[in-house]
Amino acid sequence: MAEVRAVLQRCDPSLLDPCGDLDQPECSEAAMMILYLTDSRRIQKVLWRQLSVLDSMMSLLEGLESAQQLMTQPCPPQPEGGARSRWKSLKVESRSGTEETETLLRSLQDKVQQVHNRRQKLTQLVQHLHNQKQQSEHLAESLQKAQDALRLCDRQLTQLRVESEAVFSQLISWQQLRDELQVYVSAVQDVMQIKLLSFNHSELCVELRPRPSSSLSSSELEPLKLSVSWTHDDRFTVQVNEGTAGLVEDCMSGRRSELSAALLEVMQCYVGQAELLCEIQALRSSFPIDWRPAQRLLIYLKSASQVCHLEVEEGYPSSGRVRLLSVRRDGQPVDTSELKPQKTDLSLTNWLVFLCSSPVV
Structure with a gap:
C-alpha cells in the first residue's frame, strides 16, 4: 500500500486528496441538484485521473524488466499529449455545463417564485370574489326586505288615507256643529x-x-x-x-x-x-284702600305710617252712612276730635278726599 501511495505521489500528488464528505443537509430541490452535479463532476474528475494514472503505470510497467528498475528509474515527465488536452476540454465543457445548469436553476427558482406569487394573488382574488358574492347576497336580501316593507307601507298609507278622509269629513261636520253650538251658547250666555x-x-x-x-x-x-x-x-x-x-x-x-x-x-x-261695589271699584284706582266685606270696613292707607278705618253701614248709600272709626300713626291711635268735615253726611268718596287733604291726619 505504501508503494502505491509513493507511485501516486510521484505521478500526481493531487490524487492523494480526499474526496470529501458527500453527505449534505436537506435543502431545496435546486440546491440538491447543484450538489448532485458538483459531486458527479468531482467523481468524474477523480475517475479520469485514476484512468490516466493507470494508463501511465501500464505503459511504464510494459517497458520495465524488473521491479528494482521501477524503484531506481527517475519519474518520467508528464505527457502533454492528446489525453490531457482532451481532459482539459472536457473540464471546460463540464464547467460551462455547470454554469449553464446553475443559470437554468436560478431561472427556474425565479419562475417558481413567480408562480408562487401568482398563486397567492389568485387565492386573494378568489377570496375577494367570495366576499363580494356574500355581500351581494346580503344586499339582495336587504333590498327584498326593503321592497316588502315599502309595499306594506304603501298599503298602510292607502288605508290611512281612506281613514283620514273619513275622519276629515266627520271633523267638518263636527266643526259645523261646534259653530252652531257656539252661536247657541252665546245666545244662552246673553240671556243667563x-x-x-x-x-x-x-x-x-x-x-x-x-x-x-x-x-x-x-x-x-x-x-x-x-x-x-x-x-x-x-x-x-x-x-x-x-x-x-x-x-x-x-x-x-x-x-x-x-x-x-x-x-x-x-x-x-x-x-x-x-252701588257700593261700583264706588269701591272706582276708588281703588285713586286711593290705596282695602275693603273687608265681612266687617263692612274700609281701610285707607294714607302713608306708610298712617292708617284710617272707615265703617260703612248697611243700606249705604240710600239709608246707611259712612263714619270714621279710627286713625292710627305708627300703630298708635290719633285724636280725631279736630277732624270735623263741613258736612256730617259724607259719602265714601268724600271721606277719602277729606282725609287725603286734611292736615290733621
Whole structure:
C-alpha cells in the first residue's frame, strides 16, 4: 500500500486528496441538484485521473524488466499529449455545463417564485370574489326586505288615507256643529248673564255679568269672576276670584244639585251691593284702600305710617252712612276730635278726599 501511495505521489500528488464528505443537509430541490452535479463532476474528475494514472503505470510497467528498475528509474515527465488536452476540454465543457445548469436553476427558482406569487394573488382574488358574492347576497336580501316593507307601507298609507278622509269629513261636520253650538251658547250666555271662561275635569271659571236694577249701567259694574270646583263625592265649592270687589260670602260650598241656587244667590248679593261695589271699584284706582266685606270696613292707607278705618253701614248709600272709626300713626291711635268735615253726611268718596287733604291726619 505504501508503494502505491509513493507511485501516486510521484505521478500526481493531487490524487492523494480526499474526496470529501458527500453527505449534505436537506435543502431545496435546486440546491440538491447543484450538489448532485458538483459531486458527479468531482467523481468524474477523480475517475479520469485514476484512468490516466493507470494508463501511465501500464505503459511504464510494459517497458520495465524488473521491479528494482521501477524503484531506481527517475519519474518520467508528464505527457502533454492528446489525453490531457482532451481532459482539459472536457473540464471546460463540464464547467460551462455547470454554469449553464446553475443559470437554468436560478431561472427556474425565479419562475417558481413567480408562480408562487401568482398563486397567492389568485387565492386573494378568489377570496375577494367570495366576499363580494356574500355581500351581494346580503344586499339582495336587504333590498327584498326593503321592497316588502315599502309595499306594506304603501298599503298602510292607502288605508290611512281612506281613514283620514273619513275622519276629515266627520271633523267638518263636527266643526259645523261646534259653530252652531257656539252661536247657541252665546245666545244662552246673553240671556243667563253668565260667560264660561275655562274648564277642565275638576274646575270651571265663569264670569257673571248682572244687570243692576238701579240707575247704574252694566258697564260701570265690573263682572264677577267665580271659580267652581267639584269633588268625587258630588260636592262643589264656589270661590270669588281675587281682585273682584269683595262680597260677604267669598266662598260657598254644597251639593252639586245646589250649584244653580248658589250662583243665583251670589249674583243677587252682588247686585244688591252694586252701588257700593261700583264706588269701591272706582276708588281703588285713586286711593290705596282695602275693603273687608265681612266687617263692612274700609281701610285707607294714607302713608306708610298712617292708617284710617272707615265703617260703612248697611243700606249705604240710600239709608246707611259712612263714619270714621279710627286713625292710627305708627300703630298708635290719633285724636280725631279736630277732624270735623263741613258736612256730617259724607259719602265714601268724600271721606277719602277729606282725609287725603286734611292736615290733621
